Amino acid sequence: MKIKGDEIKALGFKGKSIGLALETLNAFDLDKEVEKVLAELKSVITNPVAYKEHLVFAALAEELLKPEEKEIPIREKPLPYRIYGADGIELGALKQMEVAMKLPVAKSGALMPDAHQGYGLPIGGVLATENAVIPYAVGVDIGCRMCMSIFELPTSLLEERKDNLRKILIENTRFGRATFDDPKDHEVLENPLFKELNVVRKLKDRAASQIGSSGGGNHFVEFGIAEITEVDNDWGLEPGQYLSLLSHSGSRGMGASIAAHYTKLAMEKCPLPREAKNLAWLDLSTEAGQEYWLAMNLAGDYASACHHQIHDRIAEALGTLPAAMVENHHNFAWKELDEKGKEVIVHRKGATPAGKGVLGVIPGSMSAPGFIVRGKGEVASVNSASHGAGRAMSRTVAKKTLQENAVARHLSDLGVEVIGSGLDEAPMAYKDIHQVMxxxxxLVEVLGKFYPKIVRMCGDEQFKEVD
Structure with missing residues (x-):
């Protein structure tokens, strides 16, 4: 018997009841003519009370008798918000930010100059809410971050010991699905939340196996030159150039699983109009909201632990400890005070915290410098700055339009070696970091720059020129 969803929909079924009706027909394998089955389904939807005790259709009748969920209305007009670098931001990201600012829980927001379209809140979007956390405004890769170690070693080693530094990167990093045969232990894995929260309990083994590794995509670990330009820096370093290590990665599979679970839960508990459905929130006064908050923070701590293990392994291989370390994260939500002293939940999806005096690293691309910065605490930006240069073209467009020869020549001319990666991460796929800055x-004061020289990403291939 072949009955399609459209036929069931035509009878007046909608939402979950469509799928349940199909499941019921499949489960009981009713041996009747299609017309008769459709007629009975019509009877069920017309008078579900009569089918509450029915052998076949009781569950369907129960679903139909549930009170219809009413959409939570959003504002007709968005709250005002500041846009930085509007000329370089695509229309899709602007529209997404406008929808976010229509949410009834929205208090303030801003759009960073590296912004581009994402899911729910645009990447580069900052949104402050009242007592509500939005999983998709945090992002899938929870707690994704930058971490930089500055060593008091001469930058001449990048040429003199290039082969050795390349080997150190390859031996002490893992990307994508690759993990270490002997992953190190870390205190974050002893967090009691791994026993107390059902959602993360089943994730511990995977987290333990992936610790110290990095994701695929735009995640990297790279040696380069940190150029400290300000005498008034936070580490007591003399202005000059130093051998440095910069990494970018997040919470691996654990963060993605937490995001998927609580996004689904938020959408069930918070029905919004279609254009805003990906911005469903969890009230922090509820058990679900508190659970997500704890799980999110655990994922952030785990992401930090991964970076620290990467930097510890490489520092050990170099035979020295870093003179300074800078770490900052995005894809997270923070409890902060607004200009009136009231607590708000600040979501930074692909945006760097830039409160007064807060340190951070804003990367460019594999061939463009990153910037070591100190926040100025600008209220209009919700104490935020960009998290990088931002994409100028999608991964699909980059793969279709960029030529490996041209990318290889560009990197060679700048003295940059790349291990791994693909055309979707080529420098040309990103905005001009200088324009973004x-x-x-x-929003930020620049304390120095970082110039990539040996870049390790997912995979083992290198960009090569083809004759």
Whole structure:
């Protein structure tokens, strides 16, 4: 018997009842003519009370008798918010930010100059809410972050010991599905939440196997030159150039699983109009909201532990400890005070915290410098700055339009070696970091720059020129 969802929909079924009706027909394998089955389904939807005790259709009748969920209305007009670098931001990201600012829980927001379209809140979007956390405004890779170690070693080692440094990167990093045969232990894995929260309990083994490794995509570990330009820096370093290590990665499979679970839960508990459904929130006064908050923070701590293990392994291989370390994260939510002293939940999806005096690293691309910054605490930006240069083209477009020869020549001309990666992460796929930084001069003070030289990403291939 072949009955399609459209036929069931035509009878008046909608939402979950469509799927349940199909499941019921499949489960009981009713041996009747299609017309008769459709007629009985019509009877069920017309008078579900009569089928509450029915052998076949009781569950379907129960679903139909549930009170219809009413959508939570959003504002007709968005709250005002500041846009930095509007000329370089695609229309899709602007529209997504406008929808976010229509949410009834929204209090303030801002759009960073590296912004581009994502799911729910745009990447580069900052949103402050009242007592509500939005899983998709945090992002899938919870607690994704930058971490930089600055060593008091001469930058000449990048040429003199290039082969050795390349070997150190390859031996002490893992990307994507690759993990270490002997992953190190870490105190984060002893967090009692791994026993107390059902959602993360089943994730511990995977987290333990992946610790110290990095994701695929745009995640990297790279040697380069940190150029400290300000005498008034936070580490007591003399202005000059130093051999440095920079990493970018997040909470691996654990963060993605937490995001998937609580996004689904939020959508069930918080029905929103279609254009806003990915911005469903969890009230922090509820058990679900508190669970997500704890799980999110655990994922952030785990992401930090991964970076620290990467830097510890490489520092050990170098035979020295870093003179300074800078770490900052995005894809997270923070409890902060607004300008009136009231607590708000600040979501930074692909945005860097830039409160007054807060340190961070804003990377460019594999061939463009990153910037070591100190936040100025600008209220209009919700104490935030960009988390990088931002994509200028999608991964699909980059793969279709960029030529490996051209990318290889570009990297060679700048003295940059890349291990792993693909055309979707080529420098040309990103915005001009200098233009992005120009758009946020009022948000951060630049303390120095980082120039990538040996870049390790997912995979083992290298960009090569083809004759």
């Amino acid at each position: 120009d758009c946020q001069q009022e």
